[in-house]
Amino acid sequence: MNIVVFIKQTFDTEAKIVLDGNGKIDANGVNLIINPYDEFAIEEGIKLKEKFGGEVTVVSMGGPRAQEAIRTALAMGIDKGVLVSDPELDNTDEYGRAQILAKAIAQIPYDIILAGRIAIDDGASQIAVRLAEALNIPSVSSVLKLEVAGTQATATREIDGGTETIEVSFPAVITAQKGLNEPRYPSVAGIMKAKKKPLKTLTLADLGLSAGDLSPKMVINQYTLPTPRQGGRKIGGDAAQAASELAKLLREEAKVL
Amino acid sequence: MAKGIMIIVEQRNLQIRKVSLELLSQGRKIADQTGEPLVAVVLGQGIDELASTVTANGADKVILIDDAKLAEYTTGAYTSVLNKLIRKEEPTAVLLGNTAVGKDLAPRLAQRLGVGLASDCTGMEYDANSFLSFKRPIYAGKAFAYLTSNVRPIMATIRPNTFPLAAPDAARQAEIVKEAAEIDSADLVAILKEVAIAASKRPELTEANIIVSGGRGMKGPENYGILEDLADVVGAAVGASRAAVDSGWKEHKFQVGQTGKTVAPTLYIACGISGAIQHLAGMGSSKFIVAVNKDPEANIFNVADYGIVGDLFEVVPLLTEEFKKLVNE
Numbered sequence: 177m178n179i180v181v182f183i184k185q186t187f188d189t190e191a192k193i194v195l196d197g198n199g200k201i202d203a204n205g206v207n208l209i210i211n212p213y214d215e216f217a218i219e220e221g222i223k224l225k226e227k228f229g230g231e232v233t234v235v236s237m238g239g240p241r242a243q244e245a246i247r248t249a250l251a252m253g254i255d256k257g258v259l260v261s262d263p264e265l266d267n268t269d270e271y272g273r274a275q276i277l278a279k280a281i282a283q284i285p286y287d288i289i290l291a292g293r294i295a296i297d298d299g300a301s302q303i304a305v306r307l308a309e310a311l312n313i314p315s316v317s318s319v320l321k322l323e324v325a326g327t328q329a330t331a332t333r334e335i336d337g338g339t340e341t342i343e344v345s346f347p348a349v350i351t352a353q354k355g356l357n358e359p360r361y362p363s364v365a366g367i368m369k370a371k372k373k374p375l376k377t378l379t380l381a382d383l384g385l386s387a388g389d390l391s392p393k394m395v396i397n398q399y400t401l402p403t404p405r406q407g408g409r410k411i412g413g414d415a416a417q418a419a420s421e422l423a424k425l426l427r428e429e430a431k432v433l
Numbered sequence: 434m435a436k437g438i439m440i441i442v443e444q445r446n447l448q449i450r451k452v453s454l455e456l457l458s459q460g461r462k463i464a465d466q467t468g469e470p471l472v473a474v475v476l477g478q479g480i481d482e483l484a485s486t487v488t489a490n491g492a493d494k495v496i497l498i499d500d501a502k503l504a505e506y507t508t509g510a511y512t513s514v515l516n517k518l519i520r521k522e523e524p525t526a527v528l529l530g531n532t533a534v535g536k537d538l539a540p541r542l543a544q545r546l547g548v549g550l551a552s553d554c555t556g557m558e559y560d561a562n563s564f565l566s567f568k569r570p571i572y573a574g575k576a577f578a579y580l581t582s583n584v585r586p587i588m589a590t591i592r593p594n595t596f597p598l599a600a601p602d603a604a605r606q607a608e609i610v611k612e613a614a615e616i617d618s619a620d621l622v623a624i625l626k627e628v629a630i631a632a633s634k635r636p637e638l639t640e641a642n643i644i645v646s647g648g649r650g651m652k653g654p655e656n657y658g659i660l661e662d663l664a665d666v667v668g669a670a671v672g673a674s675r676a677a678v679d680s681g682w683k684e685h686k687f688q689v690g691q692t693g694k695t696v697a698p699t700l701y702i703a704c705g706i707s708g709a710i711q712h713l714a715g716m717g718s719s720k721f722i723v724a725v726n727k728d729p730e731a732n733i734f735n736v737a738d739y740g741i742v743g744d745l746f747e748v749v750p751l752l753t754e755e756f757k758k759l760v761n762e
């Protein structure tokens with residue numbers, strides 16, 4: 177089985193967001209991690225390989241630092257990595273990035289493509305689904321359970337208030353929700369091996385793409401930071417007095433009850 | 434020629450989702466500002482009766498696409514039908530709720546149409562240059578991005594609870610159009626085998642007006658009953674912090690925070706939650722925050738409008754009684 181896992185390097189969830197002099201998100205000094213949902217995709221890819229054999233390739237887009245994320249995935253047990261790295265990536269939106277990824281993945285044989293259901297940085301939840309469309313294959317989003325038999329996958333996905341079960345034939349895109357599995361930690365031996373595993377870097381030109389093909393459909397005009405909330409009133413007295421006072425405030429002052 | 438603001442109305446078992454009504458309410462305002470018609474599209478089976486609700490909530494035109502293959506949402510069939518409809522109608526904007534369906538459908542549809550998508554927006558307003566301008570949280574609400582679209586249709590998914598509901602007007606009239614579902618066989622390759630909706634009398638976490646949430650201070654899964662009692666008095670949803678979910682006390686679907694759900698209710702009651710940055714990211718845009726925590730130094734008090742320093746096992750049941758009194762008044 178040929179498995180592709182698409183990952184993204186993101187800010188650590190602990191990161192405090194600040195804007196730089198140009199009003200953009202400042203990445204300086206921020207600790208970077210593999211997007212937490214992508215770890216479920218990596219784990220599932222490795223598990224599928226362990227069960228059915230074949231090869232599992234991790235693909236990412238980003239600057240040179242994204243190599244660290246790929247090395248971590250290789251240390252977990254992924255066989256090889258592909259990084260699309262190009263200054264023009266900064267000038268693309270989800271539409272363009274899905275096209276780039278589709279070109280990069282089209283060079284690799286694939287039966288199943290796994291990705292996290294959302295990246296915790298931009299939170300857009302678009303690329304994996306757009307990728308499936310660009311490759312003209314089905315996708316199942318937010319998967320909690322995946323069973324593979326032959327060239328068929330049965331995926332249980334989270335929907336609002338419940339789950340649904342979908343059957344797809346390969347090739348297909350599956351996006352991982354927390355609960356799909358428990359991602360492993362890289363072992364020391366894995367980390368050593370990862371250093372020797374192949375990691376190929378591609379530019380847009382290598383993929384036969386130019387900035388003109390990828391002109392963004394959406395424009396981000398501005399970033400802002402939320403106004404910090406102010407701590408409000410602490411309600412004193414014993415528990416009964418406090419509960420009574422709170423109920424009164426919620427009704428009369430906040431007018432929410 | 435103004436081609437309209439198109440709202441893709443989501444229904445399940447012939448119940449229209451609240452976020453769709455919120456979109457119609459806000460869409461109506463923008464339609465009035467711009468003179469563009471508000472077009473509502475409903476997909477499903479046996480959906481005729483929904484036209485009146487959609488009309489009363491603001492639509493100028495209702496397009497019904499009724500087909501057995503659309504009875505349940507599937508990515509392929511819905512994308513197929515909407516892609517064709519949008520190419521024919523050429524709306525200026527296409528808006529969906531950021532629900533499980535919206536999150537799955539909108540990116541696929543946007544890619545097929547070759548357009549952009551502003552996902553999970555918490556703000557949308559008329560903009561003279563670009564027609565619509567969107568605000569969306571990034572880094573789970575630690576920052577915001579403001580976007581416009583270079584192309585038409587402009588597409589966006591809007592987070593539930595972003596816009597208030599306008600009162601429906603039963604006297605409104607709309608043009609009702611029935612369209613046949615044209616579904617390409619290539620879009621029917623994924624097969625929906627089963628839909629399992631957990632029976633719950635509580636609202637969806639992301640749609641709830643009030644959320645009662647418990648963290649590490651709950652001490653165990655058996656104690657969530659007191660939060661459920663409080664929630665039931667005011668029709669609230671119940672949530673949990675990552676600490677509670679990682680301890681196995683609640684399922685991940687209840688988790689509020691950066692690696693769970695982002696919520697913006699009118700009232701968020703945090704019980705035994707310390708207020709880690711990841712949790713605050715997920716609920717920081719709630720209108721009012723109440724914190725009950727026995728640690729007076731807990732970070733949650735720095736964002737709470739009202740705080741009670743005390744034992745939640747003592748305070749919460751008393752609060753339930755107080756809320757009951759208010760509800761019964």
